[in-house]
Amino acid sequence: MTSIKTKLGIMLGGLLILVCIGLGWVAYFTSTNAVYTVAEELSTKTATESARVVEERINTRFSELLTIANTAEIADPNILPEEKMFYLEKEAKRGGYLSLGIGDTEGETLTMAGITINLKERDYYQQALGGKSVVTDPIISREDNTTLIVNYAVPIQEEGGNIIGVLIGARHGDELSAITNDIVLGDTGTAFMVNQVGTTVAHYAEEAVRSADNTIEMAETDPSLTSLAEIVNRMTTGETGFDEYNYDGIEKFAAFAPVGNTNWSLAVTVPTEEILSSLDSLKSNILMASILFLIFGLLLIYFITSRFARQIKGIAADLNVISNGDFSSDQSIQTRSGKDEIADTYRSMSTMKKAVSAMIKAIKDTSILINKDSESLDVIAQQMSSTSESVATAIQETTQGVSSQAEGLANINEALQTFGEKLEGIVTDIEDIDLNAKDVNDMSNKSNEDMQLLIESINVMESTFKDFTDKINGLNQNVNKVTEITSLINNIAEQTNLLALNAAIEAARAGEAGKGFAVVAQEIRKLAEQSQLSSQNINLLINNITEDADLIIETTDGLNQELSTQVNVIDGVINSYKNIVEAIHSIGVKIRSANIATMEINNEKSTILARVEEASAVAEEVAASSQEIAASSEEMSASSEEVASSAKNMGVLIGSMLEQVNKFKI
Incomplete structure (x- = not known):
């Protein structure tokens, strides 16, 4: 190493x-x-x-x-x-x-x-x-x-x-x-x-x-x-x-x-x-100076590390004594004077030895007391286990009764919910009927107003046709007058033609002196012929107009009769609409009354259903609480047994710990 x-x-x-x-x-x-x-x-x-x-x-x-x-x-x-x-x-x-x-x-x-x-x-x-x-x-x-x-x-x-x-x-x-x-x-x-x-x-x-x-x-x-x-x-x-x-x-x-x-x-x-x-x-000077400083520094490092290593070895020796569990000797840790970290380490080790020695002594005394308490705890745990078993039996019987009550309330709640759903369907249908009746009433009122407008329009049309028929009759009369005028023009043209013919004859008799007059007579005869031809065309057109006017008069008479018939029919329809509107209004009032009554029943149903649900919830909570209490009682019984077992184990462990603590010298 x-x-x-x-x-x-x-x-x-x-x-x-x-x-x-x-x-x-x-x-x-x-x-x-x-x-x-x-x-x-x-x-x-x-x-x-x-x-x-x-x-x-x-x-x-x-x-x-x-x-x-x-x-x-x-x-x-x-x-x-x-x-x-x-x-x-x-x-x-x-x-x-x-x-x-x-x-x-x-x-x-x-x-x-x-x-x-x-x-x-x-x-x-x-x-x-x-x-x-x-x-x-x-x-x-x-x-x-x-x-x-x-x-x-x-x-x-x-x-x-x-x-x-x-x-x-x-x-x-x-x-x-x-x-x-x-x-x-x-x-x-x-x-x-x-x-x-x-x-x-x-x-x-x-x-x-x-x-x-x-x-x-x-x-x-x-x-x-x-x-x-x-x-x-x-x-x-x-x-x-x-x-x-x-x-x-x-x-x-x-x-x-x-x-x-x-x-x-x-x-x-x-x-x-x-x-x-x-x-x-x-470069040479720098190299030589660096080598000299390096040699001096290595020597200084050797001196410092040697002194530091001796102090570290002393700490290791003192720690080796403590590691063997010997806290009894006051000379096991040597003190060092000074204010550096090494001296602080020696003083800290001395303080630690005293603190650990006191802690081990306190652990030993406490272990003896805990061993005595564990024996008493074993007896108490056995008594708690017996009591918790009795409580658990009583709570189970209560739980069964509350569970039966909760099931009955749940069945009632389901029946009320089914009734509520059907009642809500009826309320919805009545509301739809009420809305439809209102729509029909509005549409009938609108149709009645439209019929009134139609009658007024037909009356206006009938009046207009009467004026039109009067104007056609007046036109027919004017056409007859024009026919008379054209007949007069035709007679004048025939007489002018005869005069022109006579003038031509007289001009021919006059010879050269009458040539100019003959030309004038010829032109007058041509104008007379053209006037006669135009009057004939006018007569033809007037005859056509007269025939068309007669047909229009006949047609307008038929239209007047049809308009009169439609007015009568529309009057009957309006009377029928009035009766329908009155009947629909009466039905709407009754539907609204039924809707209000149904809504009141629905509200009361909701109140009943809420109370039944509250009662069912309370019963379920009571049953659940009873079950939780029963489970807690069982857990408490099991815990009592575990406490008794733990007390026994703790006594064994404390005995073992006392054996280990006795190994330290304090």
Whole structure:
């Protein structure tokens, strides 16, 4: 069995190792972040200061050229360019320029070599004409087409301030690389510059400048340059920043910043390993400190666990004495001074020993008393059992009588319920008859009213037919008058026809003089014939109308007779309806009286039924209570027997418990 000392040592030692490792890792991680932060700040500051140095160098060149451009020998437009060359040769030699040239506003530029070059299309030349000092990227000289140069261009102004030309100073192209090579960060740090499109303008490898290397374009075919191309791409935007990249398998830091008054950006690079080299010694120091703290902690843990284990063993020994039931010795538990948990445990064990000893003594005394009481309880239980048997017999006889009474009341209740159901059916039927009688009475009253309306309608119709017959007779009379008129018109037409015939005859006798009259007579004869024909048609129509009117008169006479007959029949029906309504009203009164009486009987039946149910329920409750009392008596008898048996068993158990208690030493 593994001791508690070993277990505590393993747990605390493991915890200590874990803490040391965690603290070491946190210290290393924090230090690494701090070094990264310092490297970023230092590199960025170095790049910014270096860009400022380059800017100052370029501004110095601008100042030199502006001083030359503002001299009277150069600014005077009356002096020929050839004469100015002598002065420029001296200044070029003094300032270290490869060549100096003067150009006019048309771009015609004369160099010290006597070569005239047109630079009007060059962007830097146009900017200089605009009054701005400009420096170009490293380019191949157009004088010899071999030398790598950097041109500095400044405007030439006359006394009035007008720009009359451009002064161009050409310096060696490697001069920019020489400036960046002077920039040092750490032991192996380097610097380079690119323009706004990523082309190299200054580099520690001069061939990169001559070949105008563009890292962004090279990364398209060489994936290993991707990380560097990303930094160069950020540089082309004029950003100031810090980043990491991999070049030829070496991890490097790069800080970059834009160069003022140019479109260039300068970057300072240094290997990551060089910056983080101080972390190696820090790592070793942290490891050594962790090992020393670990050894010291393990020794301290060994001392603490040894002391704690001795105290635990003392507690185990004291508990072993108590486990054997020995509570008699005052020296069985040793006390410990102090205020820690171990001392509290010793004091608690001492208190527990005293309390358990007192409890066992009390249990022993109580058991003796319970043993005596159990013997008395056995005698009482036997007496209760005999009494409960007598009570149970009497209650059973009472229960039988009450049960018989409850059965009789239940039969009466069933008979009353059957009577009630039939009576409710009669009440329902009478209510339905009463409702139907009311409906019939309402319908007969409605029908009587409808008959009255029908008679009134027939009377109106009869009056209307009489008016219609009178109008037909009047129409017949008017038609006869029209017939007389048409007869008169017919006679007039015949006479007119005869007159026209006579007129025609007389016109024929008159010859040419009577031709016009003959035409008139002919037209009159035609009108007479047409009038006669129309009167004949009118007579024919009037005869038809007269015949139709006679038929209508005959028909209306028949309708009048039928209407009179219907009025008589309807009068008889109305009298019959009145008799039916009176009879139905009399029946309704009697039905309502019967309904009221039936409802009163139904209510009294409900009262009788409720009382019988109450009596039956009471009888059933009495029977049930009697049965419950009988069952309780039987249960009490059984319980008395169980109490007697339990008293005997309790006496046996108490005897056994006393034997066990006597084993303790108190």
